Amino acid sequence: MEKGLLLAKKEETANTTPLLIFSTFIIVSASFTFGAAIGYTADTMSSIMSDLDLSLAQFSLFGSLSTFGGMIGAIFSAKAAAAFGHKMTLWVADLFCITGWLAIALAKNIIWLDMGRFLVGIGVGLISYVVPVYIAEITPKHVRGAFTFSNQLLQNCGVAVVYYFGNFLSWRTLAIIGSIPCWIQVIGLFFIPESPRWLAKKGRDKECEEVLxxxxxxxxxxxxxACEIKISVEVSKQNSNINIRSLFKKRYAHQLTIGIGLMLLQQLCGTAGISSYGSTLFKLAGFPARIGMMVLSLIVVPKSLMGLILVDRWGRRPLLMTSAFGLCLSCITLAVAFGVKDVPGIGKITPISVSLEYCRLR
Structure with a gap:
């Protein structure tokens, strides 16, 4: 009898409710916009420069403004989420993204174009924190890894869409497409609950239990x-007065190095630049840009699905080590391929090598 009860309990914890799935879908809709912002410049560079008569320096500034806006949004994301809740913060992020995408789509000069890119960056900065945190706080432990990874999956879907349709649609239409998920989220947020953990932080224990x-x-x-959440919240309140300098104590050196190191290396490995100027790199290598971008659009989503499946089976560390090795090998191969581009006889391998390694990078 006891064995049967234990089995029933195990089966119960493995279930996921429709509300959990729906809430996750609405939240990760914003991740699609994140991905669209990352890949937007990859296939629109020549058309934007031609239509608005921009120089290379002006377009480079346009491309980098999303990163600058993202830094500003990220600085305030945690404070905003803690003070106003995850839902309200995402509404604000959607407002920034929608306004930014519309400014890009309707831009007649460089000022509106840059302003739109900057606003989208601020929205993306808010999204980059709130989305994974909200998903982690509403999902049970046994599926938390897979559900959280859906954030990355939708980002890659956004990248894939702009890569693919950038070959056929104008850059203004592509900007409108980037804003569509934000409209979906603006409406969907009315029908999903606030994070139980945030409700517990605000002392709304009854609502926390109802939502859970x-x-x-x-x-x-x-x-x-519910008890675990309340205990965790109480511990975090007790530690809220700890100075940030305490993180730099010797006993935290290992954890701090791993955490900050992973974040920095992820940004400094070069994938952001490669993602933003894919079409240009294909052209420089002598490979048909349209074919290259279409192939990339078909690869990024299956790659993310593979990670979604493997993250809870293999764990984070093996996946990080595997991806780091592949990334290192691809960057070295790309550098060698471009290095021998003008060498007679050997230079013929450059287009093929660049296309293969670019696909592996993505």
């Missing part, structure tokens, strides 16, 4: 998880 019950199902015993 809806997310886990009516038959699920939420008492242990």
């Amino acid at each position: 019950q809806k997310l886990r199902g009516r038959r699920y015993d939420i008492v242990p998880e």
